[in-house]
Amino acid sequence: xxxxxxxxxxxxxxxxxTGDADDPLVFALRNxxxxxxxxxxxxxxxxxxxxxxxxxxxxxxxxxxxxxVKGRQVTTLxxxxxxxxxxxxxxxxxxxxxxxxxxxxxxxxxxxxxxLVGRRGWTRGELADALEGQLCRCGAQHRMLAAILxxxxxx
Ligand code: FES
Ligand code: FES
Numbered sequence: 394x395x396x397x398x399x400x401x402x403x404x405x406x407x408x409x410x411t412g413d414a415d416d417p418l419v420f421a422l423r424n425x426x427x428x429x430x431x432x433x434x435x436x437x438x439x440x441x442x443x444x445x446x447x448x449x450x451x452x453x454x455x456x457x458x459x460x461x462v463k464g465r466q467v468t469t470l471x472x473x474x475x476x477x478x479x480x481x482x483x484x485x486x487x488x489x490x491x492x493x494x495x496x497x498x499x500x501x502x503x504x505x506x507x508x509l510v511g512r513r514g515w516t517r518g519e520l521a522d523a524l525e526g527q528l529c530r531c532g533a534q535h536r537m538l539a540a541i542l543x544x545x546x547x548x
Pocket of ligand 1: 434453
């Protein structure tokens with residue numbers, strides 16, 4: 394593989410990164426663009442720490458490659474800093490101490506945001522099922538679910 398320059402769109406802005414076509418997106422986000430909210434955990438689509446949105450859909454940035462995102466819109470947690478729904482989610486997490494060590498939190502917030510953009514009025518059971526792929530080693534799932542339900546209800 395030959396390292397090359399990639400022109401991608403991240404958080405509504407053009408960005409230029411370098412790498413191979415099969416390099417994971419998360420490396421470019423963190424190491425080249427300084428967007429460190431996106432975390433690398435398992436690297437295997439098993440933990441959800443690396444979640445971003447691509448064209449508005451939830452995606453794993455650990456297995457999505459630079460070649461995959463050519464011409465597509467990548468959104469990270471930083472890109473939703475002023476988004477009203479993400480603000481409501483962040484505030485609900487803070488009020489309920491839903492982030493413990495915080496390693497999983499960005500991925501959970503991105504997943505929750507995608508779900509609530511899709512529809513509102515989630516039940517706790519539906520949310521728990523939908524977020525099954527978001528692992529939290531600290532055991533903060535109950536507080537996270539309560540926070541997301543609160544943001545959904547407030548919406
Ligand atoms: S780092 Fe991508 S799912 Fe775990
Ligand atoms: S808050 Fe620590 S892994 Fe979830």
